[in-house]
Amino acid sequence: MxxxxxxxxxxxxxxxxxxxxxxxxxxxxxxxxxxxxxxxxxxxxxxxxxxxxxxSADFAVDVAENWQSEYLQFFLYIIVTVWLVQVGSPESKHPRDIGQETDKQQLVGSHSTADSPKWTRHGGWRTAVFSWSLGLAMLGLFLLSWLAQSVAGLSAYNSEQLGNLQDPVGYGYYVTSADFWNRTLQNWQSEFLAIGSMAVFSVYLRQRGSPESKPVGAPHATTEQSG
Missing domain, CATH: 1.20.5 (Single alpha-helices involved in coiled-coils or other helix-helix interfaces)
Known part of the structure; x- marks a missing residue:
């Protein structure tokens, strides 16, 4: 190969x-x-x-409003699955492991291996930051794409206002307007529905060979197992 x-x-x-x-x-x-x-x-x-x-702002706002909802979905899922579980779902960990788990379970500090990332061995702020790096990255991307959506949306909204011979509005007015939140919430609700459905469907349904599914013959109550 x-x-x-x-x-x-x-x-x-x-x-x-x-x-x-x-x-x-x-x-x-x-x-x-x-x-x-x-x-x-x-x-x-x-x-x-x-x-x-x-x-144009029209194209940018359409793209950014989808990106921000996706990153919000993953940020929330990454964070809430630390403490919330769905018994029977391979997307969830076992109830006995609720929380951030022990250093031994997470291979941190003296429990790290030769192949562990460097920052897992140092302790202190570096290990703390690395321990939350995935969630922080998703949060940062969500905030950046939300900002891009709001700025592009303001520009597109004001272009429409001027085209209708109406006064343009300020940033604060726009991000509290019905137009902005209609665009935002219609994306959020679809993402929350999709990820919630996946967590529940994976309890009772199977996809052979997928790590997002339990083994075909696994009992419905089996949690934190994929195959």
Whole structure:
């Protein structure tokens, strides 16, 4: 097996979803561009070029509002599953392990191995930061994408206001407006429904060979087991 083949085999999951992301983003840009110009024609306004559309606030807000809801979903799931469980779900840990677990269970400090990341062996603030690094990364990406959504949304909203011969609004007004929270909450509720459904469905349903599912023959009450 050559280097390229090995790399693809070992990183197939990220490469697959990375390719799907780019294809979906390109498809959104093309469809959004066509829809935008159709609305411009219907309103007897000037159409825009593809480059103008994909660098516009309209496109940016549509992209960012989806990104922020996804990162919020993963941040909350990563954090709440430290303390909350769903008995029977491979997405949940066993009730006996509720909490942050012991240093021995987490291979921290004197319990770390030769292959453990360096910051797990030092203790102090470095180990503390590394212990929360996944949640912090997801929180940071959520906040950045939420900020991008709010800024792009404000620009798009004010463009519409000016087009309707109305006064533009300030940032504070926009982020407390019905328009902003309608965009935001319609994405949040779908993410919460999807991840909650996955936690429950995985108790009773199976997908053979998937680490997101228990073994086909595992009892429904089996928790924290995948295969």
């Amino acid at each position: 050559n280097r390229v083949t090995r790399y693809v085999r070992h990183n197939g999951l990220s490469l697959f979803f990375g390719a799907l992301f780019l294809l979906a983003l390109a498809g959104q840009a093309i469809a959004g561009f066509a829809d935008h110009n159709d609305r411009m024609i219907a309103d007897h306004a000037a159409t825009v070029s593809f480059l103008s559309y994909v660098t």
